[in-house]
Amino acid sequence: MPKPGSRADVVLGLIFAALGVAVFTLALSYRNMPGMPVGAGLFPRIVGGGMVVFGAVLALQGWFTRPALVAADAPAEDEHARTGTLDWTYVGLVLGAIVATIFLMPVLGFLLTSFVFCIFIVRLSGGSWLSAIIFSPVMTYLTYLAFYNGFRVPLPRGLLG
Amino acid sequence: MDAMLAAMGLVFNVETLLTILLASIFGLFVGALPGLTATMATALLVPITFYLPPIPAIATIIASTAMAITAGDLTGTLLRIPGTPASAAYVEDSYRMAQKGEAGMAIGIGIIGSVLGGLFGFVVLLFSAPALAKFALNFSSFEYFWLAALGLTCAALISSGGMAKGALSLLLGLFIAQIGVDPLMGTARFTFQVTELAGGISFIPAMIGMFALAEIMRTGRNFNVNVPQMNIRNPFKGVMAMLWKYRKNQVRGSIIGSLLGALPGVGGDLAAWITYSLAKRTSKTPEKFGTGHPEGLVEAGATNNAALSSSWIPAMVFGIPGDAVTAIAVGVLVMKGMEPGPSLLTVNPQNFYAVMLVFVIANILMLPLGWLAAKGSRWIFEVPRALLNAGILLFCIVGSFAINNTMFGVGIMVAMGIIAYVLERYRFAIAPIILGIVLGPLLENNFLTSMIITNGNLMGFFSRPVAAFLGVATLLIWGIAIFGALWSYRKTRLAAA
Amino acid sequence: MNIFAKAALAALAVTISAGAALAQYPDRPITMIVPFAAGGGTDATGRIIATLLEEKLGQPVNVENRTGAGGLVGHEALKAAAPDGYTIGILTTELSMFQPVGSGQITYEDFTLIGLYNADPSAVYVKADSPYQTIADLVAAVKDNPTPLRASGATYGGLNHVTWVSLVQAVGAPVEKAMWVPTDGASASLQLLASGAIDVSVSQLPEAQALVDAGEIRPLVYLGSERNAKAADVPAITEALGFEFAISGWRGLGAPKGIPDDIRDRLVTVFEEIVASPQFNEVMDGRNYGVVFEGGADFDAYLKTRAEAFNAAISSAGIKAN
Numbered sequence: 020m021p022k023p024g025s026r027a028d029v030v031l032g033l034i035f036a037a038l039g040v041a042v043f044t045l046a047l048s049y050r051n052m053p054g055m056p057v058g059a060g061l062f063p064r065i066v067g068g069g070m071v072v073f074g075a076v077l078a079l080q081g082w083f084t085r086p087a088l089v090a091a092d093a094p095a096e097d098e099h100a101r102t103g104t105l106d107w108t109y110v111g112l113v114l115g116a117i118v119a120t121i122f123l124m125p126v127l128g129f130l131l132t133s134f135v136f137c138i139f140i141v142r143l144s145g146g147s148w149l150s151a152i153i154f155s156p157v158m159t160y161l162t163y164l165a166f167y168n169g170f171r172v173p174l175p176r177g178l179l180g
Numbered sequence: 181m182d183a184m185l186a187a188m189g190l191v192f193n194v195e196t197l198l199t200i201l202l203a204s205i206f207g208l209f210v211g212a213l214p215g216l217t218a219t220m221a222t223a224l225l226v227p228i229t230f231y232l233p234p235i236p237a238i239a240t241i242i243a244s245t246a247m248a249i250t251a252g253d254l255t256g257t258l259l260r261i262p263g264t265p266a267s268a269a270y271v272e273d274s275y276r277m278a279q280k281g282e283a284g285m286a287i288g289i290g291i292i293g294s295v296l297g298g299l300f301g302f303v304v305l306l307f308s309a310p311a312l313a314k315f316a317l318n319f320s321s322f323e324y325f326w327l328a329a330l331g332l333t334c335a336a337l338i339s340s341g342g343m344a345k346g347a348l349s350l351l352l353g354l355f356i357a358q359i360g361v362d363p364l365m366g367t368a369r370f371t372f373q374v375t376e377l378a379g380g381i382s383f384i385p386a387m388i389g390m391f392a393l394a395e396i397m398r399t400g401r402n403f404n405v406n407v408p409q410m411n412i413r414n415p416f417k418g419v420m421a422m423l424w425k426y427r428k429n430q431v432r433g434s435i436i437g438s439l440l441g442a443l444p445g446v447g448g449d450l451a452a453w454i455t456y457s458l459a460k461r462t463s464k465t466p467e468k469f470g471t472g473h474p475e476g477l478v479e480a481g482a483t484n485n486a487a488l489s490s491s492w493i494p495a496m497v498f499g500i501p502g503d504a505v506t507a508i509a510v511g512v513l514v515m516k517g518m519e520p521g522p523s524l525l526t527v528n529p530q531n532f533y534a535v536m537l538v539f540v541i542a543n544i545l546m547l548p549l550g551w552l553a554a555k556g557s558r559w560i561f562e563v564p565r566a567l568l569n570a571g572i573l574l575f576c577i578v579g580s581f582a583i584n585n586t587m588f589g590v591g592i593m594v595a596m597g598i599i600a601y602v603l604e605r606y607r608f609a610i611a612p613i614i615l616g617i618v619l620g621p622l623l624e625n626n627f628l629t630s631m632i633i634t635n636g637n638l639m640g641f642f643s644r645p646v647a648a649f650l651g652v653a654t655l656l657i658w659g660i661a662i663f664g665a666l667w668s669y670r671k672t673r674l675a676a677a
Numbered sequence: 678m679n680i681f682a683k684a685a686l687a688a689l690a691v692t693i694s695a696g697a698a699l700a701q702y703p704d705r706p707i708t709m710i711v712p713f714a715a716g717g718g719t720d721a722t723g724r725i726i727a728t729l730l731e732e733k734l735g736q737p738v739n740v741e742n743r744t745g746a747g748g749l750v751g752h753e754a755l756k757a758a759a760p761d762g763y764t765i766g767i768l769t770t771e772l773s774m775f776q777p778v779g780s781g782q783i784t785y786e787d788f789t790l791i792g793l794y795n796a797d798p799s800a801v802y803v804k805a806d807s808p809y810q811t812i813a814d815l816v817a818a819v820k821d822n823p824t825p826l827r828a829s830g831a832t833y834g835g836l837n838h839v840t841w842v843s844l845v846q847a848v849g850a851p852v853e854k855a856m857w858v859p860t861d862g863a864s865a866s867l868q869l870l871a872s873g874a875i876d877v878s879v880s881q882l883p884e885a886q887a888l889v890d891a892g893e894i895r896p897l898v899y900l901g902s903e904r905n906a907k908a909a910d911v912p913a914i915t916e917a918l919g920f921e922f923a924i925s926g927w928r929g930l931g932a933p934k935g936i937p938d939d940i941r942d943r944l945v946t947v948f949e950e951i952v953a954s955p956q957f958n959e960v961m962d963g964r965n966y967g968v969v970f971e972g973g974a975d976f977d978a979y980l981k982t983r984a985e986a987f988n989a990a991i992s993s994a995g996i997k998a999n
Contacts, residue, residue, distance in 0.1 A: 137574060
């Protein structure tokens with residue numbers, strides 16, 4: 020048996036239950052088609068209802084096993100070894116770089132954006148300037164070759180188009 | 181027998197064999213690049229088949245899909261980016277094996293298990309195609325609904341983290357699948373007037389975000405790739421012994437895969453999940469599943485390719501394509517004057533057998549190509565992690581973009597990555613979310629269609645024999661699981677008190 | 678240099694560059710938006726057209742599948758693209774229905790129309806052991822009471838649904854009592870029919886052909902004005918029931934509204950050659966798709982007629998999207 024039991028479970032359970040309520044409420048506005056016994060709103064209502072039930076179950080499980088917090092966390096140590104602690108700076112910058120790419124690529128084009136993105140990530144991940152300068156154009160060009168020329172994926176051309 | 185000889189003449193010539201080889205290599209590359217699917221590979225090949233004679237034309241489609249789907253296991257094993265929903269079922273195990281230095285073993289099990297499963301599927305196809313197709317034709321929306329429900333039940337209940345978390349993961353996947361314009365009534369749901377959401381959320385960017393991006397977020401700068409790998413000279417060393425050890429799983433996986441694959445629209449995706457959970461249920465060491473244990477990998481890998489072979493049955497015998505790939509293949513068959521249908525077996529049996537032979541050759545070709553790929557993939561563990569992170573992230577972006585050719589897919593990828601990171605941190609399983617997204621439409625469409633047929637009467641779901649059997653089985657599994665959970669909870673409460 | 682010389686030079690430059698733009702079109706790859714998924718019939722025809730266009734124009738024509746919302750997403754994407762001739766797209770029957778059904782505001786008037794290349798009437802099927810032997814039997818049952826007849830053929834409000842209600846209406850039965858079982862595609866409906874879960878299926882000929890050959894289902898009537906050469910034993914609706922039936926599926930090529938006239942004319946000319954080419958006809962014939970060409974303004978007129986027919990059928994049946 021897994022050992023649930025943490026404050027996080029209570030919080031996540033409640034978040035899921037809230038999502039369930041939102042899904043259920045939104046689904047009420049989907050009307051049935053004329054002459055149909057059921058409509059597009061039925062299944063979302065079932066799923067929303069399910070989220071409320073299981074979210075509540077999770078929250079209750081977490082609440083009642085809360086005193087056992089210390090004991091429950093002990094066996095999960097290997098899990099934490101794998102998970103590691105979150106490197107906030109790194110994750111934040113990586114996600115930021117991807118979001119920036121989303122907005123910049125249509126303007127600057129794939130080649131330029133991808134080149135800058137690669138240099139940024141290599142440097143951020145602890146690579147040297149030299150490796151970043153050599154790797155980025157090669158990686159960018161090979162990806163372009165494979166996806167654009169090979170598989171006809173219309174990557175944005177931007178400035179260079 | 182004459183037909184078989186004629187078929188051999190059609191297949192064993194330089195042109196056809198060369199086409200099969202080239203198509204296999206093409207499939208290998210497409211499958212190994214994240215975001216590119218077997219469907220895309222086939223669609224790209226259609227204009228080429230236009231200039232080929234019938235047998236080589238269909239051979240390109242068959243060989244490239246078989247290879248692309250198997251190659252999806254490569255990226256799953258090495259980078260935790262599963263290539264297909266089916267390989268998401270066992271990606272945890274194959275990825276953890278690679279992290280333990282057993283990448284060659286994991287890939288070997290995937291490849292050799294797939295080849296054996298694929299050949300088993302071929303034998304099934306050879307002897308029972310018409311009968312199996314006839315059986316599959318009796319499946320209506322009621323049977324499909326229960327089958328999808330059974331598959332999702334398996335996924336939710338086997339997942340680590342307990343039943344409530346498994347069910348919530350699954351429900352989240354089902355909810356994500358509902359976003360967009362529903363395919364039955366045309367109602368826009370949860371789109372908030374965003375045109376791009378109207379198209380729905382595709383599972384490719386979701387899968388890339390939830391597995392690959394979440395993994396990079398988790399490991400950060402310490403992404404551990406410099407794993408000393410065993411058996412570098414022969415990556416497949418010891419694979420046969422491992423398959424022999426789990427021969428029961430291999431055989432069972434192949435049988436179930438062949439049967440479920442014959443159902444149009446269900447195919448390998450669902451089958452691999454069902455057999456993976458079956459392997460876990462019947463295993464002596466279920467707790468090792470998901471930590472780099474080969475048992476589930478053997479069974480689900482075999483299922484995957486067995487189902488792939490038999491998914492051609494309904495397409496060839498009745499012209500009912502189960503997925504986009506077989507739909508394209510049916511188109512090519514028709515275009516080349518080999519109309520699918522019962523006449524393909526009676527009037528021109530040499531063509532039917534020739535197609536079968538292409539299967540066998542494509543499957544056997546997987547061994548040397550897969551071996552080379554496994555041997556070559558070793559370098560990935562020697563690339564400096566800074567470069568690898570940049571490469572993976574770039575592939576994540578391009579792969580998510582490629583599915584609909586919009587940046588919106590990349591946004592989806594980021595959002596899903598963050599959700600998956602948070603959920604996984606609190607021991608929610610990610611795989612049921614993916615399965616929910618993939619099977620959600622199948623479950624919902626067949627549920628609604630059935631409700632409309634019975635005019636809202638739920639008892640109608642048990643009025644057909646096969647549907648009743650599947651329905652009772654599904655409900656029993658849920659009943660046992662809920663009862664079991666309550667029972668053990670009561671016991672711990674009593675023990676604590 | 679005086680001002681006139683400058684002006685003359687500028688005018689010359691503009692003329693040359695304009696002339697060059699036309700002479701060079703296309704000087705870079707063209708994108709073709711297909712509003713349905715890879716693997717479907719629309720995709721297959723789109724890809725053949727792309728291949729042939731590439732040969733004629735000497736530039737790559739890249740197919741982009743922009744799927745979702747029953748084709749609405751792809752049509753909207755084409756409408757929104759830059760009208761420079763470098764984005765073209767396949768238009769389908771659904772374009773005749775978005776507005777009457779209310780699922781979208783987009784119509785054929787939002788596009789520069791290049792050419793119609795395909796038109797296909799549907800057919801009506803029953804299971805092999807069905808009590809209805811001829812279309813007359815089925816019509817008698819529909820007139821009696823259409824509700825117990827569970828008909829299917831794809832999405833609610835889709836072409837086959839509109840075809841069914843239009844047929845029910847045409848034989849004089851109460852259309853509001855017609856029963857439609859929605860599925861996500863014609864194959865799913867045919868599977869339902871073969872498994873015995875429903876009574877009638879409306880589908881296009883090629884999709885159902887293999888099941889007919891296998892003896893699982895039977896065609897009762899072909900909804901065109903003449904018999905189809907590929908299924909010569911199926912009576913056409915005009916001879917069987919004595920009236921014309923206007924609802925049919927169609928496919929064409931279009932571009933965003935307002936592309937330069939010279940580019941449009943070039944595309945219309947090239948496209949007419951493609952539709953007449955043996956390669957194109959071989960593919961269409963192999964798939965049993967009817968080839969019909971209407972170029973430029975004729976295509977506009979064709980779609981105007983469709984818009985009226987679809988509007989009439991859809992509004993009388995009360996089909997509305999949310």
